[in-house]
Amino acid sequence: MDMTSLPWARWLFNFAFFYPIVMACFWMTGGLYYYLRRERKRPLHDAPPPMADTPFVSILVPCFNEEAHIAETIQALSAQEYPDFEIIAINDGSDDRTPELLDALVAEHPRLRVVHMSRNQGKANALRMGTLAARSDYLVCVDSDATADPHAVRWMVGHLVSGPRVGAVTGNPRIRNRTTLMGRMQIGEYSAIIGLIKRAQRTYGRLFTVSGVICAFRRTALHEVGFWSDRMVTEDIDISWRLQLAGWDIRYEPNAMCWILMPETIRGLWSQRLRWACGGVEVLLDHGRNVLAWKKRRLWGVLAEYMLSLTWAYIMLAIIVLWLVGQFVQLPPAWHVESILPRWHGVMLATVCMLQFATSLMIERRYEEKMGRHFYWVIWYPIAFWMLGMLTAVVALPRTLLHRPRRAAWVSPDRGVTA
Structure with missing residues (x-):
């Protein structure tokens, strides 16, 4: 059969073009x-x-090699504008000065208690140990390199007490290190992409994941689903799906802000995004079939969104490969890719992307008045981060299928070149 007679070849190319536009409009x-x-x-x-x-309320802070940031994190949590809470720091086998610093901080912060683990067993296990030590049914989890807004705990706990089926609340991470181009682009990503997607997902049903850097849980809900799994490389995505499959509601609270440090090197960013992509594939393999049940239909939108994004990544890879092959081999017209440089369709994609950024930055001005100054920097986002997202998704699928770790232990992440 002549390849040029296959209309689905052009359908694939059209999907690669229209998918980002349709999803941007959907999210907006x-x-x-x-x-x-x-x-x-x-x-x-x-x-x-x-x-x-x-x-x-019990605030859980899992720690691994955080000597540079743990004091500031505990200080911010101790200053929470909430009347009654405790802070439980779980030292997960750190081999730097984190244990000594935590013990010294107990004298400065009377609400603080410290749990020391003899060896590194992963964030999921550290959170489980913190839950066992906690005295409240309401658990707020904050990463040990994050600085929480003084009202963050109040905003999240307000959701948990508002309804008996609210199992978790996810907060609003904000980029703290903004001195490099990569750091500034991530400001736009967290508002224009992550924040807007969470709002849209809450509108049509369920969330893909809580933000593990700042979130809150009802202990009863966690107990029902078996707490966090130490087999998953992203325990936050997994617990989000298991809670929602069990009928618990997850809410997004943009007022619960937390300032975080993000990678500002290509190597650090690749490692982080590959871990996220592998976590998404793991959840798809473990829970995708369960989502298909009629009773779980509110999760269908999240499942479809993820499946389409994974499909788009492989189609984009195929287009790039076809373009490269076409430089040396004569391909049938239906498979010929003349150029991967932006033309009229690239201009349209850029326009829609800028409209999405403008929409999200307008919303985010409520939380940061000078968000508009970052609009210029996010114009570079599609070039760098779409390619990164495509490559990590392509690598994550076979990597996860071929290798699933028995236990996901911690490694020290990239905190940015200016951290």
């Missing part, structure tokens, strides 16, 4: 709807409404 529509309905008339993040009841 869902994000704006969420903002107009649930955010616009709410109090500002630094003036949360009073709570009828303020239950005791």
